[in-house]
Amino acid sequence: MSDADFLIVGGGVAGLSAGAALARHGRVVVTEAEESLGHHSSGRSATFSHFGIGNRIVRSMTAHSRAFFLEAGEGVLCRRSPALFVATEEMRTALEMLARDMTTFSACIEPQSESEMLRRFPPLRTGTDAIVAGLLDPDGLRLDSDALLQSYARSIRTSGGEVLTGRRLRTVEPAGGGWRVESENGETWTAPILINAAGAWADEIAQAAGVRPIGLKPLRRTIIVVDPPAGAEVRGWPFVKTAVDDFYILPESGRLMASPVDEVESGPCDAQPEDYDVALAAWKVERYTTLSVARIAHRWAGLRTFTRDRTPAAGFDAQAPGFFWLAGQGGFGLQTAPAMAEAVESLVTGAAWPDALARAGIEAADLRPERLHEA
Numbered sequence: 001m002s003d004a005d006f007l008i009v010g011g012g013v014a015g016l017s018a019g020a021a022l023a024r025h026g027r028v029v030v031t032e033a034e035e036s037l038g039h040h041s042s043g044r045s046a047t048f049s050h051f052g053i054g055n056r057i058v059r060s061m062t063a064h065s066r067a068f069f070l071e072a073g074e075g076v077l078c079r080r081s082p083a084l085f086v087a088t089e090e091m092r093t094a095l096e097m098l099a100r101d102m103t104t105f106s107a108c109i110e111p112q113s114e115s116e117m118l119r120r121f122p123p124l125r126t127g128t129d130a131i132v133a134g135l136l137d138p139d140g141l142r143l144d145s146d147a148l149l150q151s152y153a154r155s156i157r158t159s160g161g162e163v164l165t166g167r168r169l170r171t172v173e174p175a176g177g178g179w180r181v182e183s184e185n186g187e188t189w190t191a192p193i194l195i196n197a198a199g200a201w202a203d204e205i206a207q208a209a210g211v212r213p214i215g216l217k218p219l220r221r222t223i224i225v226v227d228p229p230a231g232a233e234v235r236g237w238p239f240v241k242t243a244v245d246d247f248y249i250l251p252e253s254g255r256l257m258a259s260p261v262d263e264v265e266s267g268p269c270d271a272q273p274e275d276y277d278v279a280l281a282a283w284k285v286e287r288y289t290t291l292s293v294a295r296i297a298h299r300w301a302g303l304r305t306f307t308r309d310r311t312p313a314a315g316f317d318a319q320a321p322g323f324f325w326l327a328g329q330g331g332f333g334l335q336t337a338p339a340m341a342e343a344v345e346s347l348v349t350g351a352a353w354p355d356a357l358a359r360a361g362i363e364a365a366d367l368r369p370e371r372l373h374e375a
C-alpha cells in the first residue's frame with residue numbers, strides 16, 4: 001500500500017511548486033522538517049526576478065516563468081519593479097557583456113545616464129571612483145515568496161494532498177519497488193516516487209537513501225536592512241546591482257535591503273549571518289551609495305545551493321528507480337520555480353516535454369542529474 005503517488009522531501013519553493021504541478025496526476029505528500037514552510041532558503045531570499053543572474057538555461061527559465069507570476073495579477077504573487085545594473089569604470093566591460101546577455105531575454109534594456117540613475121535611485125554614489133554607467137531592465141519583478149509558497153501548498157491540499165510540517169525524515173529506503181521514509185517522530189510513508197527537494201540537504205537525503213550524491217555546494221549569502229534617507233519614499237526605487245557580483249540593494253518595507261553578494265562555503269545548516277559579512281555589507285552600502293549606515297535594522301543569511309555547472313538538476317537518478325532529483329536552485333529558485341515545476345511534471349509523469357519549454361530553449365537533457373557524475 002502506498003500513502004502517496006509522489007512523496008516530496010522539502011517544503012521550500014522547489015518541493016511545493018513541483019507538488020502543485022504533480023497534484024494534477026496523483027496524491028502528493030510533502031514532508032517538511034521545520035514547523036513552517038520556507039524556513040530555510042525560500043524564506044530568506046531577496047525575492048527578485050531579473051535577468052542579471054545565471055547562465056542561458058537559468059535566464060530562459062526566468063523568462064518562461066514570468067507569465068505565471070504576472071497572470072495571477074499585479075500584487076498577488078509579484079509586482080513589477082525595474083532592475084538597474086550599474087558599473088564603475090572597471091566594470092564597464094562586464095556591463096557591456098551583461099547587456100548582450102540580457103538583450104536576448106528582456107524586451108528593452110535601456111542605457112542610463114548619471115542623472116537618470118540618480119532620478120531612479122537618489123542615494124546612488126556616482127562619478128569618478130564610483131558608478132559611471134548603468135542599464136535599466138524594466139522587466140524586473142518583485143516576488144512575494146510567502147504568497148507563492150502558500151498558493152502552491154493550497155493547490156496541493158485542495159487536490160487531496162498533504163503538506164506536513166515538523167516532519168524531519170531520518171530514514172529513506174527502497175521498499176516494494178518504491179520508497180519508504182520515516183520521520184524522527186516515527187511516522188512512515190511509502191510511495192513509488194520520491195522527490196528529493198531538500199535544498200542544501202539534498203545530497204544528505206541521497207546518502208541516507210544509498211544514492212550517489214551529485215556534489216551540491218551550499219553557499220552562504222548575507223542580507224542587511226538599513227534605514228533610507230530621512231523622509232524618502234523608497235517603494236518605487238529599483239533593484240540596483242553592480243555589473244559584477246559585488247553588491248545589490250533594493251527597497252524592503254520602507255527600508256533598504258542590501259547584500260555584499262557573498263558566497264561563503266557552508267555545510268547544510270540553519271545559516272546565520274557572520275559579523276564580518278554584515279560589516280562588509282554595511283561597508284558596500286557606503287561604497288556604492290551616499291547613505292551612512294548608522295544602524296542595521298535586520299540581518300540574516302541563507303544558503304544558495306549550486307550544482308557544479310550552476311544549472312539546477314531535475315530528473316530520475318539512473319541507478320535508483322523512483323528517486324527523483326530536484327536540487328541546485330542556487331540564487332534563482334523563486335524566479336525559475338514555475339518553469340522547473342513544468343519540467344518536473346513532464347519528467348516525473350513521462351508526458352511529452354512541454355513545447356513551451358522547448359521553444360524557450362530548455363531541454364530535459366540540460367537538467368539531467370547524471371551529467372553531474374560525468375567527467
Ligand SMILES: Cc1cc2nc3c(=O)[nH]c(=O)nc-3n(C[C@H](O)[C@H](O)[C@H](O)COP(=O)(O)OP(=O)(O)OC[C@H]3O[C@@H](n4cnc5c(N)ncnc54)[C@H](O)[C@@H]3O)c2cc1C
Nearest residue numbers: 010012013014033041042046048169199302332333334335
Ligand atoms: C540571501 C538569498 C537571496 C536570494 N535571492 C533570490 C532572489 O532574489 N530570487 C530568487 O529567485 N532566488 C533567490 N534566492 C535563492 C532561492 O531562495 C533558492 O534558490 C530557493 O529558495 C531554493 O528552494 P529549495 O526549495 O530548493 O530550498 P529550501 O527553501 O531550503 O527548501 C528545502 C527544504 O527541505 C527541508 N528539509 C531538509 N532536510 C529535510 C529532511 N530530512 N526532512 C524533511 N525536510 C527536510 C528543509 O527544512 C527546507 O525547508 C536567494 C537565496 C538567498 C539565501
